[in-house]
Amino acid sequence: MAGDSFGRIFTVTTFGESHGTALGCIVDGCPPGLALGEADIQRDLDRRRPGRSRHVTQRKESDTVEILSGVFEGVTTGTAIGLLVRNEDQRSRDYEKIKDQFRPGHADFTYFRKYGRRDDRGGGRSSARETVMRVAAGAIARKYLAERAGIRIQGYLAELGPYRLNPVALDQVDDNPFFCPEPDKVAALEEFMIALRREGDSIGARVNVIASGVPVGLGEPVFDKLEADLAHGLMSINAVKGVEFGDGFRVVQQRGSEHRDEIRPEGFAKNSSGGTLGGISSGQDILVSIALKPTSSIQVPGATIDTSGKATEIVTTGRHDPCVGIRATPIAEAMVALTLMDHYLRDRAQNHEVDRGSHPA
């Protein structure tokens, strides 16, 4: 299986370029009997959609999803689900003038060298537009997990450049275009982004995801620890440069007596581990955090080379997100959903007969 597939049992395989005809995916292994319609998927696609605010790309796309197979009379049949989203706003001409230049910080250079050619229209396959299908497939996983396993997945913007945002109102995350969990700070973020755009620059961000209601037992002992597969999925999102669980990099300075989560008959005393022990979910919330780099598609001129190796200067115009982290929240949620879904089924395959009892911890 080549690199466009994710998951072992609940598998999603995607295709599609930024400025190609369409994006699509195949979701394989979905249990039958799940009520599913385009609206269930569209909801998450709309959360990710460009053009929701002036702080993200102004590309105009309805991102309307079409279910092509695997659903009959409103219910999944158990066979492969084909999804399709047509591209509508392929303004390739924006890219004409830089088609022989390698944008610094972009995949232009590496694609060109790896494959000997590249689709120069908007980044082709390397565009974040590829994540449309992650979100679409993730919506199916998420619906199943919510309805059959009681698992809820909620992401939010945790940092945007100098702003640290605390999860004081997770229920209001979807009410603002930043997925900001601290409503008081939305105005400041707006202002910051306006200033940034004026400078033609971009900014990094941190997105956190919490999965609650996760049963104990998901994940496998060695290479496919739950964090390992989550890290795989999250690090595969464009622009992500770091992933951490629970206390994350703070553990470097911690002592064992401080880090360990003591266990009491009524449950764990705290959640420094981020919801896993030995690679297997503990029944606590899964807490994961990712760092997203500032996009390199900026109007500040930069030095680069062209395809013949000669020095040149580049300025990226066109419709770009000055903070790719803003729209990353539904994408990160989708990758968490896909990973948990796969492990939910993997665990059921092997361990269905285990009596897990029901005491709190």
Next chain:
Amino acid sequence: MAGDSFGRIFTVTTFGESHGTALGCIVDGCPPGLALGEADIQRDLDRRRPGRSRHVTQRKESDTVEILSGVFEGVTTGTAIGLLVRNEDQRSRDYEKIKDQFRPGHADFTYFRKYGRRDDRGGGRSSARETVMRVAAGAIARKYLAERAGIRIQGYLAELGPYRLNPVALDQVDDNPFFCPEPDKVAALEEFMIALRREGDSIGARVNVIASGVPVGLGEPVFDKLEADLAHGLMSINAVKGVEFGDGFRVVQQRGSEHRDEIRPEGFAKNSSGGTLGGISSGQDILVSIALKPTSSIQVPGATIDTSGKATEIVTTGRHDPCVGIRATPIAEAMVALTLMDHYLRDRAQNHEVDRGSHPA
């Protein structure tokens, strides 16, 4: 393929528990014609071996590896390579008294609930002893990469609790039991560890790995980006709670104009990206960093429950690493080697015919 395998083409599958009969692995897909003997593997195993200093577990094991197949007349044949290391020092009685208790911060609880039972001798499969086989398999990958592709992989201890260690003398990393790249600080580390042991506590650490000589073109566009697969491998190491590449979590505060690595005819101006662009190696050094939690096997008493759900107090005696990060350097190197090896072959499978030219960047 279940969770004990890693890699798509160059695959390692492992087995073995802390206090079982033996640990072993099968390395599948190794190119033929590589000169390989037990000494090539033993070298890396010795670097990881317990008992090298008083700051790591005092378990006495020679960790002698036996090549059982796949090598004929000193050269790999192209068929499956079987490796075996017998356990020699299985002092299970250390665990007798805590066999019905769940050590906080350990896999005891999650294994018990996932599988309905657990091998209570030294953590069984969840023990860091499992990493012996990662190092053994990694040694093969590493040898191939060095000899055929000119790729070198070097790890070091970058932080230990309050100490930050700079890579001023990477060639001396192997000369001290900490894999410390700053020889002047070894004495201070010694002192710190002695005090820590006296308190019966443990400490976290950070390990960095640099892969140099990596050709442009390794990694795949979407889910199997090079960082995604590296993160998968590294996050699957026991105690790892975070992974970052290049500037890592610092990107959250960066601007695009600061982060992007400009390209000049003679090469990249800097390496904030950590050696990949769009998930594909750029020809720069791969820079990756992991956070390791302090082990929870400490003598400071802690609250927990037993298998019947009742509250109890636990004290872990026995032979434990007060800083699991110390011995993590060769393990992290091994996971980087295995990932690069797999992608080296994957890239060759698909893109062998591409003329990648030879200009610097």
Next chain:
Amino acid sequence: MAGDSFGRIFTVTTFGESHGTALGCIVDGCPPGLALGEADIQRDLDRRRPGRSRHVTQRKESDTVEILSGVFEGVTTGTAIGLLVRNEDQRSRDYEKIKDQFRPGHADFTYFRKYGRRDDRGGGRSSARETVMRVAAGAIARKYLAERAGIRIQGYLAELGPYRLNPVALDQVDDNPFFCPEPDKVAALEEFMIALRREGDSIGARVNVIASGVPVGLGEPVFDKLEADLAHGLMSINAVKGVEFGDGFRVVQQRGSEHRDEIRPEGFAKNSSGGTLGGISSGQDILVSIALKPTSSIQVPGATIDTSGKATEIVTTGRHDPCVGIRATPIAEAMVALTLMDHYLRDRAQNHEVDRGSHPA
């Protein structure tokens, strides 16, 4: 990876039902730089298309393929190729009256019990219409193999009920609707099929495929022997009940002195083995043969049960192939192409450095 994917490196994943909106597939891992247009794929789809003669289903479909991604300026980019064929002639009402009955010899019963429901329109996912995408993906593999590796794949109808057809004119196979390699017998086949249709019955068939120009070295030693993967692919075609290589089941009566293919400096003396030794291609032609059962969609009434378990009688009207084997030739060729393509890349991944010399045998 669930059951809708085939191949390890060159992977095809499909979706689509007989009477759904569309059929599609994703081809992952295709080398870049291959000239590819819709016409290249359409050629093979047209060979498989229904309605080519009165001896196959009269379903009216243009089976027009659309390339949605992975090709830029007429050449493959190395990224995922998305293909789509819209269904045009979904006369579901033919199935209304049997939607609560299980057609004997069909997947109706097993799908219903496995998934708890089934898409009752024309067999849904179990319909042979699914093979459209095998042929489409196979066309890409086949083009690469022909252009880059000199491998040619040719199938033909070898038996149809009582008729045994010898490969006397392989170049004329495409000139008749039966893929019959013996032009003299086409008239007899026509007559036989007309009589059969009058009786409302169906007939079995045998299809042979020859792959020539296959280099020595494709296939892997143990579970993924070349024949094993070919058998997997071919046996996964609807209605196939047997697969054999070279002398096939005739080996049961053979002696070793008779079966073994002696080797001479100028090559093998004969090809009883069918082109592999120890699971690895020998450089001889790959010879494989499959048995296709007569379809159970016939007008001869038969006993069955309905979804409530009650006895009933069934008559299948609608548009069915009285001999599914007739159109199986391009499908079998496609599965051979996909398997050889995958192994060609797998072999290159591991063994590219091997000097295979050039002496004849």
Next chain:
Amino acid sequence: MAGDSFGRIFTVTTFGESHGTALGCIVDGCPPGLALGEADIQRDLDRRRPGRSRHVTQRKESDTVEILSGVFEGVTTGTAIGLLVRNEDQRSRDYEKIKDQFRPGHADFTYFRKYGRRDDRGGGRSSARETVMRVAAGAIARKYLAERAGIRIQGYLAELGPYRLNPVALDQVDDNPFFCPEPDKVAALEEFMIALRREGDSIGARVNVIASGVPVGLGEPVFDKLEADLAHGLMSINAVKGVEFGDGFRVVQQRGSEHRDEIRPEGFAKNSSGGTLGGISSGQDILVSIALKPTSSIQVPGATIDTSGKATEIVTTGRHDPCVGIRATPIAEAMVALTLMDHYLRDRAQNHEVDRGSHPA
């Protein structure tokens, strides 16, 4: 995953050569809680063991299996199971004189060309000795299937050269060294084999396997149809040249009205399909049959070339099975067990929530 692994969820990965140190495997994904000891595995190994009669290789091996991990206190833990069998009778000198010659009908030639070298001691990895580990792993699958799912797997010798053997006494298959199901014919087989050995020649065979008690629902719609995965597993056994299900190649001459298995409220009227419909088990017995070629390791001189391409004559002495089909019965059973086990878990993963009811058909 390279070619030494079989299965998706219940996976076996093997290593080992004919004359190497040891053979071993890792069984991954086994459900926890299965009582398992070496004796459970040894029973099947003994059925396959050489030296059981004078009609098979006289190699003296106890084939004693050691469980190295994954079992604790007599019960599987859910983690990887490591198995090891040491080689004891490695008389490599038998091969000295033919080490530069390619035995016709053997893998010598293809291994040499594929890998650029070969382990010339007894066929190395290509030896049927590799099947020891198939049988060992299969024994675990088989025990689980019998105890938890009520599935029984029984193979027998169905043809040996000119002898056709009917399954009149399946309970006596293990009582004779041929796995012959027709006790009256054992004497004739003995006589035939003695004459054959005198001539220094070998003979082909057919082995049938019946799996009973298989629940409805195993197998997946498209590429991983149950027959496709069974064919993959069975065709990967050394010397197998054909696989067929139910009526197999006889379907070529059948009509639909004859082939289809009518369904009655009390069950299917007959079993021409061999236990699957649309790739999914129907609840009937799985009936599969394989053809095994006569070994080419015979004393009748044959023409071949040496590694430099020069013509030579070869005579294979040493300890060879004059009919490899004789010992193939437990091996074929093992591959059926491994395949059914994997699909049992795959089906549970996806479809556990489906209410399959309980009416007979």
